[in-house]
Amino acid sequence: MRIGLDFDNTIVCYDPLFHRLALEAGLIPALLPVNKLAVRDHLRRLDKEELWTEMQGAVYGARMAEADMFPGVLDCLRWAKAAGHSLCIISHKTRHPFRGPRYDLHQAARGWVERRLLDQGLPLIPADQLFFELTKEEKLRRIAACGCDIFVDDLPEILLAAGFPEHTRRLLFDPEGHHAAVDGVTTIASWDALRRHLAMPCQPTL
């Protein structure tokens, strides 16, 4: 099976890094929940939205190497590879941040994958299977071009987009239970749940 994976907020969990940067800058109380939306909302309440935008540039750029992954990512990817599935990452983001220094965000993301998604020093996903596109439309076209049997994303608007390929099964990664159930979309709350889902013997062959 060809398994496509989104990157930001599906593989990488930015909550601890946003919290750390905001704390370092003295912008939040230490007791604020370790959650990026809590950080954003706090800065909005202080009318410092521009600092939030700048912080995004640092998180996705200069400090990207410090970003964590969701629990269970490596185990699931190792399992999928060993089971003979083919894996790719398909993401979209701007090349440079909207504010602040012009980090290359695509390069930062690639570097993170190459350093972190390893099994015994070898890449779990080959470099030629990492696709960082500039727009949502290019991402959708890439999902189709890669022939993904299944695609995992944290954003319903990607899975439900008009350009989403008809024969690709839609999996919504929703660890905090933000979204209501939607017809045609399977919701998973964790990477362990994804692994169990992929391992189900009733998986249709597409």
Ligand SMILES: [Mg+2]
């Ligand atoms: Mg995402």
